[in-house]
Amino acid sequence: MTRGLAALYRAAGVLAGVFLVAICVIVCAQIVARQLDTIIPSADQFAGFCLAATSFLGLAWSFRGGSHIRVTLFTRALRGPAHRLMMMLALAIGSAITGLLAWHTVAMVIQNFARSEVTSGLVPVPIWLPQSGMAIGLVLFAVAMIEDLVRVILGYDPIFEDGEENPTENGEP
Secondary structure: OHHHHHHHHHHHHHHHHHHHHHHHHHHHHHHHHHHHHOOOOHHHHHHHHHHHHHHHHHHHHHHHHOOOOOOOHHHHHHOOHHHHHHHHHHHHHHHHHHHHHHHHHHHHHHHHHHHHHHHOOOOOOOOOHHHHHHHHHHHHHHHHHHHHHHHHHOOOOOOOHHHHHOHHHHHHO
């Protein structure tokens, strides 16, 4: 199951990269269009949609890779059962917050889909489309956190620690 989820997180991370490239393409196209005394309607709006998709779709993949900013002052100082308990507590709180945020975001997307809401830009876009990237990213992030919480409860190390650099291993104090 972990391999399947890892593939899903990686696919979302790749998709986040695609949206990042799309931002570059949109900005470059808008620059060229301005040089030709024209504009691309709602280009800034589409770039914003891509930015949201990039940010949220990359959450689970970067979490699994140990790329998220964490305060490890307390967890690194603890050993044995105290370390595991602190890790469980941190992952439980993070899972609860992320799960709640994912739940409400999915509800918002469903509500906007049902209401047929559209954006207010020059090019009306069903608002649920750009919000879907945010919802999917948050759901995957919550699943990744819950997966690591279950691993810690079962006595294994969380996967996100595999991606972190241990300063003592690199000769740093």
